[in-house]
Amino acid sequence: MSGTELWAVIPAAGRGTRFGGDVPKQYLEVAGRPLIAHALQALLAHPRVAGAMVALSPDDARWPGWKQWNGKPVMRCVGGGERADSVLAALRALPAQVDDNTLVLVHDAARPNLRDTDLERLIAVAEAAEHGAILAAPVRDTLKRAGEGDRIAATESREGLWRAFTPQAFRRGALIAALEQARIDGVVVTDEAMAMERTGARPALVEGREDNLKVTTAADLALAEYLLSLRDPR
Template sequence: MSPGSLVAGAHAAQVWAIVPAAGRGQRFGGAMPKQYVDVAGRPLIAHALHALLSHPAVCGAVVALAADDAWWPGWSSMDGKPLLRVDGADSRAGSVLAALGALPEQVRADDFVLVHDAARPNLGHADLGALLERGRGDPVGAILAAPVRDTLKRAGDDGGIDGTEPRERLWRALTPQLFRRLQLTRALEAAREAGVEVTDEAMAMERQGMRPLLVEGDEDNFKITTTSDLARFEFLLARRTLHGENG
């Protein structure tokens, strides 16, 4: 194998990650944004970043923060990999767009980029590896997701049950989500121009007529929204530490 092909192979094997973290997490409560709540001696966002950057296929990350964020510790690297900061926006889509524009020049237009929630600190390497393997083999990309297992009820205006919804083909969207840099940029810009607030990156791609793959992920890759979610993560982290697992 030639040196040139080795370089090309190394480039193809690695991706950059984007972590939108400009929000305050109002449902969580408290004066401090939830991504900075301490868990086992580290801010919550540090656990989410470590879950990404400790994977060998991820070569760096861009974090989109509020312009007036006073809690960011000023990290410029983590796990031996570059960590860049950019000012985010009022919306998730705006923050992701800002981070896409701040990616290093070596990240090409057709390269895949991961987008991961700052409040999902329990991402496993097996799930991330499965997403990368399947998503990079697809022309659009893929997202981690979990099949809906609960019975779903449709509520009426008075709080009563109007009906039961079929769940057989319903999935809950998780992160990371994996898309090509230029395709994702154009999809988010198109949604913004149409005045549509997308709640995740896949929604923006769907609006363009694209069909991302669903890659089943672990239910433990949950989003910290309430204090009970935080307690659950603390329990899982303590159990992992007790058993000597990496994380």
């Protein structure tokens, strides 16, 4: 496949406190490899992704020391206390040849089941869209708003609502500016699209597979193991 090179960014400085345990969730093993290894494989298997920048905690002693994957560079930098801080640090640390117009894919370290078909469609849409694009899926469940004592207060319309996945794909310069502005404004953004939205951008939604799950609980880890076993029975 021809086209300009892309780069990947993986924020992995978090400790996965919601998961529990002593091992940060990105290093939990599933299908024989840490979650972050599956994330790197999914990204760097794409012919146009030239390399990856991983943002790590300054005291991370579990990083395996990978310097390349599929013959492509894997670089690391020091991340921050929030996801946005780590993404911003990684964007700034990209090699000099990665200019502000380069499309960058930001992907969760604990999202191991990204399919190449979803990645291909995301890249195609993001390159054509003015404000980038994200993988997502429409909300299909009925939504309830909780009131006092966890009793149902209301049923909310799911019309037009989507669940945001990763990767999320934006031009490097625009995303840096959006994340920097959010920091100045004191706003903690929970994903890159939120930062872009605050600037007036309207990223495109690319419907992706529902099994592109993010591991946040022990049940998620078991499900990820099962899903990956379906892809490679070995």
